[in-house]
Amino acid sequence: MPKAAGALDGSGGQGGGQLTKEHARQPDSLWYTAKTHLLGPPLVNEQLGEQRLSNPLGLGVLSPDGISSSAYGTEEILIALLPIAGLAAFTLILPLTLVILLVMTLVVLSYREVVMVYIRPGGSYVVARENFGPRIAQICAVALLIDYVVTVAVQIAAGTAAVASAIPAIGPYKVEICVGVVLLMCYGNLRGIKEAGKAFAVPTYLFSGAVILMIVVGLIREVIGNLHPLDPTTLHGTYTIGPGTEGLVTGVMIFTLLRAFANGGASLTGIEAVSDAVGAFRPPEGRNARKVLVAEGIILGVLVAGIGWLAHITHATPRTAGYPTLLAQEAQIVFGPTVLGHTLFLLVQLATMLILYTGGNTSFNGFPFLTSYVAGDSFLPRWLLKRGHRLVFSNAIILLAVTSVALLVIKDADVNSLVPLYAIGVFTAFTMAGFGMAKYHHTRRELGWRHKFWINFAAGTLSAIVVAIFAIVKFTEGAWVVLVLFAIFVPALIRLNAEYRAETEVLETVSGEQPPPPPHYTRRVVYVFVDDFDLATLAALRYARSLRPTQVRAVHFVIDSLRAEKLREKWTRADRGVALDFIDCPDRRLTKAAIDLAEREVADPGTHVTVILPRRSYSPLLGRLLHDRTGDKIAAAVSRIPRSAATIVPYDVPGRVAVLQARQAAAKAAAAAARAGKPAEPEELRTDRGGREGMAATAQELARESDVAAAHSLPRKRVAPTKGVVAIGTVSGGKVTVEGKVRVMEIRPVERNSVLAVEINDSTGNLTAMFYGRSHIPGVICGARLRLTGSAGIRGGQPVMINPAYELLTPGEDS
Template sequence: MCTLHLTTPGSNGASSAILVEGPSGYWLSIESVSEADKQIAKNSPVLTSHANVANVYPESLGYRIKRVLLGKPYVTEQLSGERLNRAIALGVLAPDCISSSAYGTEQILTQMTPYIGLAAFAMVVPIMFVIIGVLFVVTTSYLDVIKYYTTAGGSYVVARDNFGPKIAQIAAVALLIDYIVTVAVQCSAGTAALTSAVPGLVHYTLWITIAIVVILIYGNLRGLREAGSYFALPTYFYILMLSSTIIIGYYKKFTGTLHMIPQPLNSALVQGHLGQKGSGLLMGLAFITLMRAYANGGSSLTGLEAISNGVASFRRPESPNARKTLVWMASILAFLLLGTTLIASWTHALPYAIGTPTVVSQEVLDIFGSHGLGHYIFYVVQLATVLILYTGGNTSFNGFPFLANYVATDKYLPRQLTKRGHRLAFSNGILLLGAVSLTLIIVFNAQVNGLIALYAIGVFTGFTLAGAGMVARHLRERSGRWRFGVAMNAVSASVTAVVVLVFLVAKFKEGAWIIALVGPLMYVALIRLNKQYVREDKAFEAVSGRFATMRIRMNRVVIFVDNYDLATERALLYCVSLNAYSLRAVHFDIDPIVTKRLERSWGSPGTASANITLETVECDDRRVDRAALELVADVVRDPEVFCMVILPRRGFVSRLQRLLHDRTADAIAGAVMHVPRTAATIVPYRAVRKRLAEGDVQESPVGDEVVRGGLREDAHLEADLKLAERSSGAAPIGGLLERQHVEIAGRVRAMAINHEGEGHELRCVIADNTGSVTLVFQGRSNIPGIERGTRLLVRGTVTSLRREAVILNPQYEIVAAPPSDE
């Protein structure tokens, strides 16, 4: 491309003509240069340095406290994280699922030992085999889900895609409830494992559990999920220790050295007694009690959907890697569940009423012994159990906020749940999850036996909808092995639906009634929220021809004044600059003394009020906001009038001043916004606090000048370090001079395509920590490789167009592209 620059003087300034050779020939671009630009152009600094806002608007106390507690904020660019291989993904995504092996067997026994005593150990193994059968069916269904859905969202996305958003909200409610209960159950179970190792802490169970949840909330607000692979360590540590325990337990059983655990006092057992074996196939166990035991054991399958929810975090190809990981996770869970169940049946490890010592801890102590090296191994296994249970609780702090974000994006939850916080986490979702789970923990006194009744209903409902959704998909598309897909997913949906019914019936009195009540209420609330959002969107939809034109022929300005000070003076000057059809200065007479003082001050020579008439209006009931609304409404009775309301306001330095002054301007602005064809503008005027040499504090008005030379914080990402290494000789952008040929380096912060005139041009704002400058690529609408976040090394000549510092058609080098998941 060839570019020729010509400058011609004129009476009011100069014109810059730029002849550009484009792909379809030559075209001429003419930019008008004002006298102000000519003054800047004498090899002087151009407006490239950042404004220094530290003194004008310092960081608030709340933000400073947040920064101390949470650390330096993350930039949005850091959202693009490293994808996980299968080994790391298993460790990161599986804690919730695999950790359920620490309490699954115990929860079955708690329902049977009070009724049939030691005969429960003959029943627990068949029940666990049934549960493992359900595990196989659900795993097969989710292998199909992962094959077709490689985005996060799991059963919610499957239901939404196949049944529509309203049915998907059933999955949303179920999963949201499951995430909440998971935090309560996992953290309570972790504390039970801890107190099994250290019995002296039993009396502090509730406080320890609350403290753990608070730590998880705090850690996730700080961006704990960024620790990534570190969460894999507790998972593999637990798998290694518990698998070793099971294998050694098998060896001792087959060599005849595994002994039964001495039976504790009946008063320490669940319900304070041990039942007696009866007759018949169920050994005297009532069928409903059997269903309760099965329901409790079914909670072992929670967390199985984690792989489906996290498919997008896998390395490519995502689907095959996620499917293999799911098979490994299900296989490990089956091995651990069956192992702990068999050893419990051999050792007769009975569950305690207070939840500690746990059945697994009794097994470990029986296998390794309570003396010498075996005792130390016991503590190591308990440490592994505690870590994975607490880590399993933490997985909900990843899943819940993301699911809430998806549902809120679909407009079924408040939009505040879509906002990322200080460290890129969905902070509102984390706080909501933490608050509700803490409430559950306190209500149930951190007892797993009580919380388990709320567990698994949500996740099995999700399993049902995922299976049913895949059936609908296969019937609709009929491709590949669709008949097998229909059959397997239909079995999964049917089995899990039966499990949900069993949970509701068998555990209704023990707490499932809460889910039966809260679930439908949450569903109705989501539907109501969506209807509200849809109504709002429809009301504000910008449709061509609908309210597209306003018959505005005149603008009238009304300024409300209370007293005459610098804030009022500056607001009046602003009003005059608007060149409105009419300007009214209005004062509401509430206090006659204040009114007289204002009237005496008004119209002084040399002030902005000299040529403006002050209008004093009665306000008998002293409701200034209502009086302002009525006055403005009268102004716009004419359908061709638009009213601009100007409100002077003092800016306050301290919170004490906010208490000492009312917020009348805000109240008036909030009132007049309800009047059609009206806009309210608050014109603030601040004072800054200065400490004099003798120690006194003085407040003085802020001047008009915006101080330059401010420094912005660097992100120090890998791309920034690469740019710094490549551009060691680059000039700081904040110190550029007009007509200076420079080499600068920075990050593309903004992009725009200017379509004015015959041609078009791409404008890119490049910035470093000292300032910013606009790069203008004439005749281009896009440049491959340049996008927001790209790090550039640029060479060119600085010029000024329309009082804006620009570099026309610069040479550039792309040093680093913004990170992405590609």
């Protein structure tokens, strides 16, 4: 309310509805200034543009996550096979690769349907929500959230391993490098990196071209017979190579094959990225997205098959340190030790690093948008819906960076340790999308629905089998963590939604009803709880008076008798015009004492109690150190009492003290300037005079702060009325002309209109002028003098005019 604002900013009472020069523009905080220097100037909503992607650009921008997974999928299969199958692992990798390609084909075919039906972003989450309902869709939401976090960790760890394969000296520092890369990505995305930039498409084509060249050269060398395999038994730092004596039908071998298949499933992660950005394509969006999805699937299939075949031929063996990677060893063997060969090897590693880092960066685009969709459905906190300084979802970006960094540190940036956390989330999303699209076609039964139904049902079933395999064979390696997260977060999201829905239902019920008539209390009591006598207390008193209660009482709960006596002396000496009550609180339970006080007062049904709690505001960090939140506890407790309310009045102590000191310094400077043209005075007299003037300025400011206003308690000097103008105190009705100073301004809603209520005072009384349909009158501010002419009536014992003619005599002090 305007009058409340005036009570706090010093504009009430003494005339000054305008901001003073010191408040004309509040200085930016240190945090905001630092953020602006780091992230750049803030963007406005009109700059939230949309860029449409062509198919080649869309393939380059949206495919890094999916295509880059081929860089470590085959290696993960061999890590699972070598300890049990021995050298036979290099043969078993071929059928396992074929099975993985079959799963990939079904998933791609399923997502072809997704992008044609659901053009809006959201991918498998939207499919699950539309077909199974929002609650079941939270399984998919949690799966995707976990997937995005682990994707950052896996992609960055694998990219760093690619760099270490070319520069082994950096290997021991892989964790530090990974953390630095994640923080750099976080910083870049907070600045507003655009995924649709052409630079983000380069790694996709560079990696695909370099690896396909390696595969082609490897196949040619195999055909001509000069591609010689390694002997894994002579290599150092490899995973244990078993004897390979287990039969294919033994339990141990079956379990090993399932583990290897589960590891290889990591090659399929990221396929769903296109479905999350269908709306970014040029029209027709669905058809273009489907073309890009198929192209991505073909490229990924070629890379997985080619890398798997080269592993079979070259016997490249994974290392326990994580580097050199399987892909790096294949590139070294295929291209050879020549200068050209080494150059091509470095090109492959560079391309691998770039696409893996770019694939990790796609999560910084997908994760914030997913959290905003889920928060928009009221299953996540609504602060995830807010765009930040650079029109990005800053909170989600920071959350993703923190969790992925923690994961990298805990898992020592080891890809093999991170994979068990990876595929469960990915394949759960595949499962929900497959079954969701199957239900979609089965429900609508459009032309040709049967084969679409069976494709999606098969994709969902096979993905569910992969999830089950992962949960079983990878349980002790970290999959249990993902299962526990599902068990915690899915019910938590549903519970949060129940809270939001309950609030919404109550709000709709209240909004649909006729608002109750405003309460009429015969007595309004305002308590100002006083802990010490300071500027914050004076501001609270000022605000309490602006409420125009029946009675204002200051209260101090005594828990320290000596301190209470000092407060009594200060209060008496200051003579604020409000009595200070001392209430003994021997058990130091301030909240209970406040409740008892309020309950005793509201025992009378016609009484309403408002409790004012002054709060000294400091910087956030300093505030946490200096405040124990007792005021919040008291306010919460008092607000639960019928016919009671509590208000915390913050007061910027450092800022206000700075203003007072600046005014004191200005007063001294003005006094010095005035003396410049006068005969010289002894130095001690000038010092004494400057000090007295500065103290006088400060005292004057404190008087304005306290506002024991002449409008409330001090006797007023009567001013002789202007000719033709009657004193407000004598108005009893009829057409009259009055003059006075604007004391209070207030905008009041009336049905579908608004009324500007202006209260003026001429030392004999108060009169309220009601301007219907107005919310502002130029020049009419607190402190301005007005002449009003119109018919006056009496309402509530006070004269009132409706839409009078007005004349602005003098503006406010600061206008």
